[in-house]
Amino acid sequence: MSLLRPRQIGLRAQDIQTGLESVDLSAAGGVLDTTRLVGMAERLAIHVRGAEVIEDYERLKAMAGQLGIDGLILPQVLDVLQEAEFVQIHKAGGAFAKLYDRVPYFHDLYEVMGSVWGSRRPTEIERKSVELLEDLSVRPLTEDAVRGKFDLSDQELALIRDIGVEGAYFRLYESPSDGQKILTSPLFWDENAEAVYQLLKKYKADEVAAAIAKVKSNQGYPLPDLTMPVQNTVDQIILECMVRGILPSPSVSSLKGEKRFAFTPYVGNVQIAKEEKPILDKARAILSCVRYGEHFGTITRISDPDRLLKALEDSTRGRRIGPHTEIKQQYALLVLKGIGRITRDTRFADRYYFELIDTGENLKALQLARDMLSVGEMLTGRGYDPGVREILFHPGTYTEVLASLARLKAKRTPLWSKESASLILDRIVDRVREDWHG
Amino acid sequence: MANAGEQDLVLKARIHRILWLQGYHTRLNVKVASYDQSVSSPMELTDLDVLGVRLSTDYRFDQIMADCTTRSISPIARAFWLRGVMDYLGGVRGYLVLSRSVPPHERSIAARLSVDLLNEADLEGLERRYNNGRLPNLKMFEPEGLTYLHKNLGALSKALAPIQEYRKYYFWMNEDSRNIFGTVSVVRRHREDLNSRDKFHRALILEIFTLFCLALLRMCSYLFHSNPENLTEATREFLHGGVASLRNREELLRDIRALVEAVPGQQDLFAREGLIDKLKLDPPYFNDLMELVVRLVSRPTEVAEILRYLQLILYEKLLFRGAAIRELIGGQYSEITLKLLKDAAIFYVKASEIDPALLAEVQEA
Numbered sequence: 089m090s091l092l093r094p095r096q097i098g099l100r101a102q103d104i105q106t107g108l109e110s111v112d113l114s115a116a117g118g119v120l121d122t123t124r125l126v127g128m129a130e131r132l133a134i135h136v137r138g139a140e141v142i143e144d145y146e147r148l149k150a151m152a153g154q155l156g157i158d159g160l161i162l163p164q165v166l167d168v169l170q171e172a173e174f175v176q177i178h179k180a181g182g183a184f185a186k187l188y189d190r191v192p193y194f195h196d197l198y199e200v201m202g203s204v205w206g207s208r209r210p211t212e213i214e215r216k217s218v219e220l221l222e223d224l225s226v227r228p229l230t231e232d233a234v235r236g237k238f239d240l241s242d243q244e245l246a247l248i249r250d251i252g253v254e255g256a257y258f259r260l261y262e263s264p265s266d267g268q269k270i271l272t273s274p275l276f277w278d279e280n281a282e283a284v285y286q287l288l289k290k291y292k293a294d295e296v297a298a299a300i301a302k303v304k305s306n307q308g309y310p311l312p313d314l315t316m317p318v319q320n321t322v323d324q325i326i327l328e329c330m331v332r333g334i335l336p337s338p339s340v341s342s343l344k345g346e347k348r349f350a351f352t353p354y355v356g357n358v359q360i361a362k363e364e365k366p367i368l369d370k371a372r373a374i375l376s377c378v379r380y381g382e383h384f385g386t387i388t389r390i391s392d393p394d395r396l397l398k399a400l401e402d403s404t405r406g407r408r409i410g411p412h413t414e415i416k417q418q419y420a421l422l423v424l425k426g427i428g429r430i431t432r433d434t435r436f437a438d439r440y441y442f443e444l445i446d447t448g449e450n451l452k453a454l455q456l457a458r459d460m461l462s463v464g465e466m467l468t469g470r471g472y473d474p475g476v477r478e479i480l481f482h483p484g485t486y487t488e489v490l491a492s493l494a495r496l497k498a499k500r501t502p503l504w505s506k507e508s509a510s511l512i513l514d515r516i517v518d519r520v521r522e523d524w525h526g
Numbered sequence: 527m528a529n530a531g532e533q534d535l536v537l538k539a540r541i542h543r544i545l546w547l548q549g550y551h552t553r554l555n556v557k558v559a560s561y562d563q564s565v566s567s568p569m570e571l572t573d574l575d576v577l578g579v580r581l582s583t584d585y586r587f588d589q590i591m592a593d594c595t596t597r598s599i600s601p602i603a604r605a606f607w608l609r610g611v612m613d614y615l616g617g618v619r620g621y622l623v624l625s626r627s628v629p630p631h632e633r634s635i636a637a638r639l640s641v642d643l644l645n646e647a648d649l650e651g652l653e654r655r656y657n658n659g660r661l662p663n664l665k666m667f668e669p670e671g672l673t674y675l676h677k678n679l680g681a682l683s684k685a686l687a688p689i690q691e692y693r694k695y696y697f698w699m700n701e702d703s704r705n706i707f708g709t710v711s712v713v714r715r716h717r718e719d720l721n722s723r724d725k726f727h728r729a730l731i732l733e734i735f736t737l738f739c740l741a742l743l744r745m746c747s748y749l750f751h752s753n754p755e756n757l758t759e760a761t762r763e764f765l766h767g768g769v770a771s772l773r774n775r776e777e778l779l780r781d782i783r784a785l786v787e788a789v790p791g792q793q794d795l796f797a798r799e800g801l802i803d804k805l806k807l808d809p810p811y812f813n814d815l816m817e818l819v820v821r822l823v824s825r826p827t828e829v830a831e832i833l834r835y836l837q838l839i840l841y842e843k844l845l846f847r848g849a850a851i852r853e854l855i856g857g858q859y860s861e862i863t864l865k866l867l868k869d870a871a872i873f874y875v876k877a878s879e880i881d882p883a884l885l886a887e888v889q890e891a
Contacts, residue, residue: 138824140862188865193820194758194813402756 092222094202095463100218101127101205102198102471103275107255109156120251122210123218128157129168130201131471136175137191139480145184151479172204198467216240217248221257221273225352226300228261228272228284233293246507261285276353283332291325299325303335304352307460308372308379311337311348326350338376342418344384349376352464370427370453374400375460377419385414397458400444407446411439427453534575535669537594537623540649542576543667547656550578550590551740551833554672558611559695568695574611581743581830585750585823592621601628601643605636612640615698623649665848666841675845678726679733685719688712689730697737702748703765705741707809709734713878722883729844731884735874736836742870743829746822754823758816762808772807779805811877818873821866828862831855835867835891844887851891864891 092100104120105127113120132152142148149159157165166187169175174197176188191197210218216238223229229237235245249271252258261270263285270285287296299322303309311330312323329335330350337348351372378397381390390396399409409415411433419442422428427450433439444450452469459467538554545552556577559568576592593608601624608620620641628643636643644652665671679690692712697705713720713734721727745764753760766772783805809815822829835851842848852859871888875881882889 138821140821140825140828141865143861186861188868190869192817194816398756398759402753402759404753404756 095199097202098198107257123214126205133191142187154476224273226297231269243511250508304464308349308375340380371456374457407444410441415440533596539669541592545578550580583827585747589617591617594623596625602632605641609639665846702744709738722881
């Protein structure tokens, strides 16, 4: 049984599958099948949601193909979705007739899928892969530490690492300072592996993990006052992360002076993160301004940050908050970034409104800010591609849509290390000799 | 010779058919009642023979009302009465179906009241104009079909009287916001008295479920036109009677909770057993309700026919074992409409905690 909560499993399964989408793992003999199936099911679910009824199987297959779900695997993926009660498949004469979409809008999709993963008895290798990826989200680890913590043989570690490297969710980093081999995840520590490693040499791994976890569960964590002595090790580590550039820490200035707010680097899958870095930057700016009001407001403090963000989303209220005297300074950062505008109240000259500029990018940033506030990372629209979904609804043939997507991806075959190749061969031979199921 | 009541029934069945052909979902014998402090049951004031409800594809409701009588009455006096009932129930047009002749000068006055006066010739004319011959003969257009349901519901056990009363009186007396909760809770409270093997128990539940869907669609109509981009907040405001009322109720529950937590002696009971968590304004099925609302508000074209599908399922499938919905609806059949109806049924079964077999005909449609 995994130690992780179902939602964490669900999120990591999608990361793993998205990374391995174009990797041919047939030689690996089913090592990550459950995790990949669940990851595929999650991606398919968010593209099917809202379709209500799908009767054209070929179109469904075409859409799934764009998500890296082969037509032969699609029935298994649909089984997973049916097990989660996200779809209901109707058959006629044994063949697909129609699909009823029941993918939830308000219940946690990843929580449910994480539970489904657990009920399908994942292999030890995939259980440890998922747990390791989650663990690396709060700090990198040396290979020795990974081996010890997860009780892995050299072969098992090599297999997990090699597959992860091919899927771009693990990276093996060799520190130039002492040659130590560090396993990191580019989803979280893309640019700062050496900086984090130096931090690990200075503090205990658990302390670093606790500090990063604290920021992850409280994105936009207000950094301690640099002019005052730091009260505890966790805050000390967080400050050092900021100084070393490990944790992005935008600053906001208002009546209580300049304050910085820490964020963890992760937002989602590597491919998606690169396309949407401006949105991430805006989301952090929005949340920083709100956190300022929450922790350092002078006249009044924000007691419910999510409610304030929801007010900015509300078009019937003009996507506006205020009036308040502190808005002019506190939200100036957002004006600079083109996220909103500030207007003076007509009745009270010292009070101001902040109004969100209604663009797709700003609204996405706002939604991401809300996700970061509630769960610490991107949740809404995770892995969603509107171009792929268009396949379901395009009035003409879907081949036109496919052509425009131009997503012909060649499958890559992973480069195995000697240890992982040895393990795979052992498994194959055992199966042949003994009809063994492991 | 048929008595006056039976003759009225024939007229009701005929106008009911015409309203159906005009695209309305229809209900017969809608009671107008009110509360009285001196008695526990509602006081019946009058009743309306036929009510037609139609939802347009831009989520606007349109109601039409019909009164049928073979008695010798003053048409214009009756038209003024009907106008009053229309105003009370929110109808925009009415039909007054009579077996006697209608003076021309009374027709023009009635027209100003938005009431059409129909004698036998007028009724036959309407039937000709709307009878396209493609609609199969449905049991629900026959007087015997209408009385079959009415008689057998009347014969159900007294234990189900609260559900019957809700269907007959309270639904039409309450505001829509109360009916969302009311149609669920009245059935939940009496679920132990329901037997899914009894056809008329299933008919009763299907009727209440239809009323739930009517209240739900009225709420969706409000949401569609007021705040479709912020459905959760708007739904809470609607269900609790507006922003001020919502805040009032939240504060009231907060105060009650504070009192309960402070009460000495049995604090452990509430904390340990999690009973304190029952003090929540939103019902436990609120998230499931929102799932349904999002889907319904997103599909204004497909939801328009939901109530008519339910009417067909009740009469043609449950009571008389007729043809499938797809055949009865014909060219306008929509798989998405049926699917959304089934989603609503799944929600209703879960929220009211009843045996799913009580709405089996919906799932099997």
